[in-house]
Amino acid sequence: MRIAFGGIATESCTFSPWTTKLADFWVQRGEEMMVGDRHPFFAQHEATFLPTLNARALPGGSVETAVYHQLKTELLKHLAALGPVDGFYLDLHGAMNVVGMDDAEGDLATAVRAAVGPDCLISASMDLHGNISNRFVRALDMLTAYRTAPHVDYMETRAKAVAMLVNCLQNGTRPHILRLPVPVILPGERTSTEVEPGATVYAALQVSDSVPGLIDASIFVGYVWADELRASATIVVSGFDDAAMQAETQRLGQLYWQARHDFVFGVPAGSADQCLDWAVAAPNQPVFISDSGDNPTAGGVGDVPAFAERLLARDDIPSAVLASIADETAVSLCHTAGLNATVTLSLGGKLDPVHGRPLTVTGRVIHLSDDDPVAGKIAVVQVKTSNLILTQHRKPYHYIADFQALGIDPAAHKIVVVKIGYLVPDLKQAAAHAFLALTPGAVNQDIPSLTYHRIQRPIYPLDPDMEWEP
Numbered sequence: 001m002r003i004a005f006g007g008i009a010t011e012s013c014t015f016s017p018w019t020t021k022l023a024d025f026w027v028q029r030g031e032e033m034m035v036g037d038r039h040p041f042f043a044q045h046e047a048t049f050l051p052t053l054n055a056r057a058l059p060g061g062s063v064e065t066a067v068y069h070q071l072k073t074e075l076l077k078h079l080a081a082l083g084p085v086d087g088f089y090l091d092l093h094g095a096m097n098v099v100g101m102d103d104a105e106g107d108l109a110t111a112v113r114a115a116v117g118p119d120c121l122i123s124a125s126m127d128l129h130g131n132i133s134n135r136f137v138r139a140l141d142m143l144t145a146y147r148t149a150p151h152v153d154y155m156e157t158r159a160k161a162v163a164m165l166v167n168c169l170q171n172g173t174r175p176h177i178l179r180l181p182v183p184v185i186l187p188g189e190r191t192s193t194e195v196e197p198g199a200t201v202y203a204a205l206q207v208s209d210s211v212p213g214l215i216d217a218s219i220f221v222g223y224v225w226a227d228e229l230r231a232s233a234t235i236v237v238s239g240f241d242d243a244a245m246q247a248e249t250q251r252l253g254q255l256y257w258q259a260r261h262d263f264v265f266g267v268p269a270g271s272a273d274q275c276l277d278w279a280v281a282a283p284n285q286p287v288f289i290s291d292s293g294d295n296p297t298a299g300g301v302g303d304v305p306a307f308a309e310r311l312l313a314r315d316d317i318p319s320a321v322l323a324s325i326a327d328e329t330a331v332s333l334c335h336t337a338g339l340n341a342t343v344t345l346s347l348g349g350k351l352d353p354v355h356g357r358p359l360t361v362t363g364r365v366i367h368l369s370d371d372d373p374v375a376g377k378i379a380v381v382q383v384k385t386s387n388l389i390l391t392q393h394r395k396p397y398h399y400i401a402d403f404q405a406l407g408i409d410p411a412a413h414k415i416v417v418v419k420i421g422y423l424v425p426d427l428k429q430a431a432a433h434a435f436l437a438l439t440p441g442a443v444n445q446d447i448p449s450l451t452y453h454r455i456q457r458p459i460y461p462l463d464p465d466m467e468w469e470p
């Protein structure tokens with residue numbers, strides 16, 4: 001049994017002025033893909049797994065057209081060199097947007113299908129924040145997605161996509177996919193599976209697992225910051241029994257639709273100043289505040305200094321850490337000035353001049369490092385009672401260890417501001433309190449305020465009073 005695998009994965013915000021370039025992708029080609037811990041489950045199967053290309057980028061702006069075509073061409077070249085294969089495992093995120101192209105995953109899956117031929121089985125694994133077109137699922141035979149947000153089941157999901165593929169190849173069976181778009185588009189911050197109604201909606205998938213004739217049922221929240229024709233929630237069911245699959249897509253679609261008004265933020269949400277008021281008044285520390293509008297893991301740019309401006313305007317902050325602002329020029333200036341130097345910086349608002357403007361600050365350089373694999377050079381600057389983390393390249397601060405690497409203990413500060421949406425488990429565990437700041441940026445949480453031109457209408461919440469039947 002010969003199974004090829006690979007993919008191109010990112011999440012692209014079409015409201016971002018910043019584009020994703022080749023240097024933003026982490027690319028593995030051929031045998032390089034067998035190194036590392038991405039596919040420990042391959043060993044469980046009596047199959048030969050044949051690598052093509054795996055390219056992954058941090059969420060960001062749309063992928064530049066030439067970059068996508070280069071990566072796709074390389075993937076297909078590696079695939080062609082393998083000769084005939086029985087199966088293909090497509091390892092995706094599902095919300096990639098390419099400049100000037102509709103439905104990038106549909107394009108990629110269709111190209112892989114054309115290369116492997118009609119008899120090969122293709123299985124895909126995805127993030128539940130993917131946008132799913134009809135063209136995309138037509139190119140596949142089966143599909144599964146995360147059932148948790150935060151995505152703690154990422155490894156299980158990849159393992160399931162491969163197990164489904166191997167089982168079908170062994171049994172000589174060929175499933176098909178049913179897709180039901182649900183006209184709802186909501187941000188991940190309101191659809192976490194750790195709080196209601198997300199927890200109940202996603203728990204309904206356990207019932208799907210025992211329905212005969214199905215091999216997988218998935219609920220896609222979709223990706224809200226993409227002004228695309230395919231952007232919406234989608235129910236996707238893979239299996240063999242069309243009637244059972246129809247019934248299950250309708251049941252899950254109805255459940256998601258009925259819950260649409262109840263999806264709210266999992267923590268109190270307000271303006272930057274409201275969150276700072278709540279944080280100062282909170283009994284314990286550290287208080288984590290999500291600077292959500294500029295969250296790089298949702299596709300925000302990560303250099304909008306709007307929250308920093310509010311933080312530094314106040315005189316009632318006992319101590320704070322702000323992570324982070326990507327600003328190569330400012331970091332370089334700090335490195336030139338040296339440790340303990342006083343620097344005046346024009347901070348941020350350069351990569352995303354649409355949602356931010358540079359903020360002038362004067363402070364003392366308290367940390368310098370230059371070997372972070374994602375951020376490159378880093379500087380920490382103390383301004384008043386706040387420590388600002390500045391990075392050469394965009395980097396999310398989503399692990400306590402990332403702070404500790406800079407000599408910063410979050411627990412030693414009253415307030416920790418992170419460019420993130422809902423807190424990932426590591427930060428949630430560390431937080432005495434958590435608030436979500438509705439800040440400006442490419443991934444602004446005020447969805448009805450976004451200017452959409454291409455998304456299919458009507459859709460909730462842009463058309464709040466619309467009716468729908470699955």
Ligand SMILES: [Zn+2]
Pocket residue numbers: 127128129151188
């Ligand atoms: Zn996601």
